[in-house]
Amino acid sequence: MMKTGQQTIVRTAADNPYLLLTPGPLTTTRTVKEAMLKDWCTWDEEYNGLVKSIRERLVELAAPGRARQYTAVLMQGSGTFSVEATIGTALPKEGGKLAVAVNGAYGERIVQIARTLGIETAVLRFDEREPVDPEQVRALLASDPAVTHFAVVHCETTTGILNPLADIAAAVRDSGITFIVDAMSSFGGIPMDIHELGAHFLISSSNKCIQGVPGFGFVIAARETLAGCKGHARSLSLDLYDQWETMENSGGKWRFTSPTHVVRAFDQALQELEQEGGIEQRNRRFAASQSTLVAELQEAGFEALLDEELQSPIITAFRYPSEQSFDFLAFYQHLKSNGFVLYPGKLTTVPTFRIGSIGDVSRDDMARLSAIVKTYMGAK
Ligand SMILES: *Cc1c(COP(=O)(O)O)cnc(C)c1O
Numbered sequence: 001m002m003k004t005g006q007q008t009i010v011r012t013a014a015d016n017p018y019l020l021l022t023p024g025p026l027t028t029t030r031t032v033k034e035a036m037l038k039d040w041c042t043w044d045e046e047y048n049g050l051v052k053s054i055r056e057r058l059v060e061l062a063a064p065g066r067a068r069q070y071t072a073v074l075m076q077g078s079g080t081f082s083v084e085a086t087i088g089t090a091l092p093k094e095g096g097k098l099a100v101a102v103n104g105a106y107g108e109r110i111v112q113i114a115r116t117l118g119i120e121t122a123v124l125r126f127d128e129r130e131p132v133d134p135e136q137v138r139a140l141l142a143s144d145p146a147v148t149h150f151a152v153v154h155c156e157t158t159t160g161i162l163n164p165l166a167d168i169a170a171a172v173r174d175s176g177i178t179f180i181v182d183a184m185s186s187f188g189g190i191p192m193d194i195h196e197l198g199a200h201f202l203i204s205s206s207n208k209c210i211q212g213v214p215g216f217g218f219v220i221a222a223r224e225t226l227a228g229c230k231g232h233a234r235s236l237s238l239d240l241y242d243q244w245e246t247m248e249n250s251g252g253k254w255r256f257t258s259p260t261h262v263v264r265a266f267d268q269a270l271q272e273l274e275q276e277g278g279i280e281q282r283n284r285r286f287a288a289s290q291s292t293l294v295a296e297l298q299e300a301g302f303e304a305l306l307d308e309e310l311q312s313p314i315i316t317a318f319r320y321p322s323e324q325s326f327d328f329l330a331f332y333q334h335l336k337s338n339g340f341v342l343y344p345g346k347l348t349t350v351p352t353f354r355i356g357s358i359g360d361v362s363r364d365d366m367a368r369l370s371a372i373v374k375t376y377m378g379a380k
Contacts, residue, residue: 082217
């Protein structure tokens with residue numbers, strides 16, 4: 001049993017064969033899953049009202065009290081679809097150039113999206129174990145006047161590294177260019193304010209820190225910037241402007257079939273975020289789980305890849321204990337049969353595996369997992 005705010009959420013073995021420590025999809029509450037037990041139509045007032053309310057609540061989370069300046073657009077598909085929709089809609093068809101700071105696979109994906117769309121890019125690469133350096137961002141933007149847009153990943157889920165968003169934002173703000181943040185794995189779990197950052201687009205999805213199920217992404221955008229993007233898109237279905245215009249003008253309508261069950265579940269997930277006490281409270285829960293995990297797994301012989309000050313509360317990469325003899329697959333299978341599913345690593349240079357601390361998971365779950373790991377490692 002787990003307490004979130006006033007609500008007590010009951011988790012039974014029948015709910016799930018295992019906890020997903022893989023962000024994401026991630027472990028959702030039973031009540032979020034139950035919101036999907038009905039079939040909802042898409043066109044009527046009730047559903048459109050729900051979409052409208054979700055959009056308003058997202059803006060309130062990202063830019064408290066600034067609904068006049070910021071807006072939210074929901075987009076079908078996984079998070080990458082929303083990144084692609086944003087890049088493809090924000091940059092004009094001619095004369096735009098995107099600079100991207102990269103320190104992991106998700107930064108590389110932004111570069112890949114831009115190249116696929118035929119957008120000119122400038123790439124600033126860092127080692128995957130190093131944070132993006134705001135001074136190098138500043139220098140790049142100063143040295144290349146052709147750059148019109150800059151994109152960065154906030155929490156690089158590849159390693160769990162947290163890039164220094166406020167300092168990067170300050171470096172970008174001085175240049176006056178359009179600022180795009182992939183906050184996919186951090187929004188809802190780490191406090192941030194799009195207005196304070198001076199960001200123009202902030203991207204996340206239904207199945208990360210808000211703790212919904214997969215099916216759509218969302219973009220919080222500065223209204224004035226998005227309003228200037230009409231006709232930019234290189235794709236019909238990933239036209240963020242067009243999707244926004246329809247949602248704004250038709251009271252919450254999506255242009256094409258929307259993932260109704262997922263939207264219902266997301267509404268429930270937003271209510272549960274509020275019941276838990278909001279983003280700061282959720283951040284404390286994630287941080288407590290993450291630090292418990294690191295401390296306990298260290299006792300079992302696993303070292304976290306990153307130093308604590310670079311590490312996010314979202315996901316942690318652990319090195320293999322000994323590169324020759326550690327059998328990750330056997331380890332993974334053992335934990336899976338004991339109720340926990342981990343993530344393989346995504347680094348090319350160091351063998352790692354990853355454990356997510358987001359989702360309906362508590363510090364107690366991490367302690368339980370660690371006890372199983374200790375027994376397993378002791379038995380080896
Ligand atoms: C999850 C994630 C994405 C999107 O991945 P999808 O598989 O398309 O949902 C993008 N960026 C980051 C940083 C992520 O963590």
